[in-house]
Every structure is written in structure tokens, then in C-alpha cells.
Amino acid sequence: MWYAALVRILRRRIVLTIIFLLSLTYCLVNLWGNSGNSYKDIEEITYKREQPLIWREDPINNGTNGGKSKGCRNSVQGKTLLVDEEGYVCSRSNVLSNGCCDSNENVQYNCDTCTESEGCCAVYEKCVSCCLSPDKRPILEKAMELASGRQTALFATVRDQFELCLAKCRTDSHSVQHENQYKNPETKFCYAYIEAHESQRDN
Structure with a gap:
């Protein structure tokens, strides 16, 4: 019931x-x-490196003739220019069979489209080349220290200065404002840390 x-x-x-x-x-x-x-x-997730990052002035990089005998990694995707892991920029048609640019015909650590004060360049490959200079290590260390979010995760996976420079020059959200405009359209590839635009800062 x-x-x-x-x-x-x-x-x-x-x-x-x-x-x-x-x-x-x-x-x-x-x-x-x-x-x-x-x-x-x-x-709040902390990304830890499994191995220390290899800098260009580290002993592991010295005495190898720049790795030319075994070949070079390079930036691959450039339409007209490439930069190799030794910091040489050359035209795609002049890359040697081992993937290196000819060190006798090209400038190493080419910063001719870059502004030293901002750490930004007009050409991606020259940004990477300039970034590879051993004297850029303090600037890159600061950029890694101040990185946040996705960049922190990305920087934790790079093995050496070449990979770091490829990533840093390719995408840096701090080089834009309002999320869709470059702060300076002439020099939009940056290897240095740039203060975030006010439109990107947390309120």
C-alpha cells in the first residue's frame, strides 16, 4: 500500500x-x-627539462668543424632562404648536399635585418642566424626564464640553441598586439623576450 x-x-x-x-x-x-x-x-604545471640545453659555446660544440663533415640541420621550410645550425644563411639553391650552407660564401650569425635593441628581425632565417650567436645566450636565458604557458612547455623540449632559436623566432605571441597585429610589421621575428602588449596582459 x-x-x-x-x-x-x-x-x-x-x-x-x-x-x-x-x-x-x-x-x-x-x-x-x-x-x-x-x-x-x-x-601552474611545471615543465622540467630532462637534459641540459646545449649552448653553442659548450665544449660539445667545439672542435667538430661545425659539424660540416656529418652534415647540418637547417630551417627547411624557407621559400628562398635557409639557415643551418651553424648560423649561416644561404639561398635554397646554394645549399650543399649535406644540408649546410657554404661557410666560405656566407656570413655566420647574420643580423643585418635585426634591431639589437629589440631583438627582432625582418627575415625569419636571419633571426635564427643572429639568435645562434654565442653572445645571445644571456638574452635567450632571460626569454626562457620569463616564458609562460605553451612557450614554457615548448622550451622544455628543445635540445640545443638551434632548436630554441627556430622556435623562438617562429612564434612569439609577445610580438603581436590585439592578438592579430604585429607591434612592428617590419621586424616581426623576435629572439629576445618582449614585454607583452597591454591587450595580452592579465587584468
């Missing part, structure tokens, strides 16, 4: 409505509470 009475009560619309509203409120409160913390939790 009591079972039938309980079923009748549960069938009433008002009871079902109350149960639905309570469930909906519970879901919304949990969803809203977790969404506020998820981004923060991602930001």
Missing part, C-alpha cells in the same frame, strides 16, 4: 520539477567551479 502511495507522489509534476531543478543547479555549480580552476591548474 505504501509503495503505491510513494509512486503516486513521485509521479506528480511538482516533485519531478523540483528534482530536475536541483540536479541542474548542482551540475551548473560544479561546472562553473571547475572551469575557473582548470586554466589555473594548467598554468
Whole structure:
């Protein structure tokens, strides 16, 4: 008898409505509470390097004749220019069979389209070349120290200064303002740390 009475009560619309509203409120409160913390939790993840980054002036890089005998890694994607891991920039048509630029015909650590004060360049390959100079290590260390979010994760995976320079010159969100305009369209490839535009800073 009591079972039938309980079923009748549960069938009433008002009871079902109350149960639905309570469930909906519970879901919304949990969803809203977790969404506020998820981004923060991602930001607080610490990315640790598994091996120390190899800098150009490290002994491991000396006495190898610049790696020319075994070949070079290079920036690959340039339409007209390439930069090799020794910091030489050359035209795509003049790359040697081992992937290196001819060191006798090209300038190493070419910064001729770069502004030293900003650490930004007009040409991607010259940004990488300039960035590879051993004297840029303090600037790069500062950039890595001040990096946040995705850049921190990216910098934790690079093995040496060449990979760091490829990544740093390719994408730097601090070289843009309002998320879709370059601060300086003439020198948009940057190896140095740039203060974020006010449109990108946390309020």
C-alpha cells in the first residue's frame, strides 16, 4: 500500500520539477567551479627539462668543424632562404648536399635585418642566424626564464640553441598586439623576450 502511495507522489509534476531543478543547479555549480580552476591548474604545471640545453659555446660544440663533415640541420621550410645550425644563411639553391650552407660564401650569425635593441628581425632565417650567436645566450636565458604557458612547455623540449632559436623566432605571441597585429610589421621575428602588449596582459 505504501509503495503505491510513494509512486503516486513521485509521479506528480511538482516533485519531478523540483528534482530536475536541483540536479541542474548542482551540475551548473560544479561546472562553473571547475572551469575557473582548470586554466589555473594548467598554468601552474611545471615543465622540467630532462637534459641540459646545449649552448653553442659548450665544449660539445667545439672542435667538430661545425659539424660540416656529418652534415647540418637547417630551417627547411624557407621559400628562398635557409639557415643551418651553424648560423649561416644561404639561398635554397646554394645549399650543399649535406644540408649546410657554404661557410666560405656566407656570413655566420647574420643580423643585418635585426634591431639589437629589440631583438627582432625582418627575415625569419636571419633571426635564427643572429639568435645562434654565442653572445645571445644571456638574452635567450632571460626569454626562457620569463616564458609562460605553451612557450614554457615548448622550451622544455628543445635540445640545443638551434632548436630554441627556430622556435623562438617562429612564434612569439609577445610580438603581436590585439592578438592579430604585429607591434612592428617590419621586424616581426623576435629572439629576445618582449614585454607583452597591454591587450595580452592579465587584468
